Amino acid sequence: MARDNINDMLVFFAVARERSFTRAAAKLGMTQSALSHIVRSLEARLGVRLLSRTTRSVSPTEAGERLLQNVAPRLEEIEAEIAAVSDLGGKPAGTVRITAIDHVIDQVLWPRIAPLLPQYPDLHVEFSADYRIVDIAAERYDIGVRHGDQVDKDMIAVRLTPDVQMRIVGAPAYFAHRPVPASLAELMKHNCINLRLASSGGIYAWELQRAGQDIEARVRGQVVFSNAGHILQGALAGAGLGFLPDELVGEHLRAGRLLSVMEDWCPLWPGLHAYYPSRRNSSRALALVIDAIRHKG
Numbered sequence: 001m002a003r004d005n006i007n008d009m010l011v012f013f014a015v016a017r018e019r020s021f022t023r024a025a026a027k028l029g030m031t032q033s034a035l036s037h038i039v040r041s042l043e044a045r046l047g048v049r050l051l052s053r054t055t056r057s058v059s060p061t062e063a064g065e066r067l068l069q070n071v072a073p074r075l076e077e078i079e080a081e082i083a084a085v086s087d088l089g090g091k092p093a094g095t096v097r098i099t100a101i102d103h104v105i106d107q108v109l110w111p112r113i114a115p116l117l118p119q120y121p122d123l124h125v126e127f128s129a130d131y132r133i134v135d136i137a138a139e140r141y142d143i144g145v146r147h148g149d150q151v152d153k154d155m156i157a158v159r160l161t162p163d164v165q166m167r168i169v170g171a172p173a174y175f176a177h178r179p180v181p182a183s184l185a186e187l188m189k190h191n192c193i194n195l196r197l198a199s200s201g202g203i204y205a206w207e208l209q210r211a212g213q214d215i216e217a218r219v220r221g222q223v224v225f226s227n228a229g230h231i232l233q234g235a236l237a238g239a240g241l242g243f244l245p246d247e248l249v250g251e252h253l254r255a256g257r258l259l260s261v262m263e264d265w266c267p268l269w270p271g272l273h274a275y276y277p278s279r280r281n282s283s284r285a286l287a288l289v290i291d292a293i294r295h296k297g
Contacts, residue, residue, distance in 0.1 A: 008042040016060045092284040093122035100145035102129035131198040148270030155275040159295045164269040165246040169258040173238035191240035192219035206243045209267035
């Protein structure tokens with residue numbers, strides 16, 4: 001295959017995965033018109049339409065889907081092997097792309113990765129804050145970070161944190177004129193701060209647990225956010241109760257800015273794990289980052 005065809009294929013794969021010329025252009029650092037021209041040229045050379053375009057959406061045709069499923073993984077394997085060979089020549093180099101929840105990036109990943117950067121100037125790390133369960137192979141991430149029970153069995157998983165204690169928290173000002181809830185029925189009467197899920201668009205049901213019984217509490221309140229950091233700010237401001245991990249609220253509990261309630265209803269979640277496909281484990285840059293972020297306790 002001609003080199004131009006390979007480069008154009010990579011552009012097509014980006015558009016097909018994003019199902020948008022706009023998002024693909026932003027990810028590749030190219031203009032939409034350039035991407036459109038490349039895809040049309042590739043279609044002309046192959047003699048088949050690869051993308052079905054409407055005014056509102058872009059999706060792969062049957063031929064495009066076949067290329068996406070069968071050719072894209074092979075090209076990625078070739079890229080991974082080339083990167084691995086390049087690693088043998090000197091210091092770790094290249095870009096490691098990581099997807100994780102925003103507060104995990106802030107509190108777990110960045111403090112562990114930041115010290116590496118001055119030591120390895122050819123190492124680049126790209127973070128993407130996302131609440132979706134991302135298919136890291138399809139979206140070309142090197143590392144995903146999720147709780148242990150959310151990691152697919154075919155991935156290599158590395159523990160980042162101990163198991164995580166969840167908390168129901170509220171500010172002292174919130175409780176100044178409200179009773180502290182002690183039961184699920186009482187909790188349902190409180191103003192709770194909700195999370196809208198990026199994956200489904202629905203509202204997250206608080207995953208509580210008592211006496212070995214799992215309970216999904218569909219609480220109500222005045223405020224809905226799309227990330228945990230904003231829920232924390234809302235709870236600190238007295239806007240309602242939040243359901244958050246101890247790693248995010250522990251400092252505020254110790255300082256008295258938040259109070260923890262219904263502790264016997266709050267579960268211990270599996271710790272955070274970094275996960276990645278086994279075929280990418282040959283990169284020295286990836287190995288360096290994995291070693292830096294793994295749980296040392």
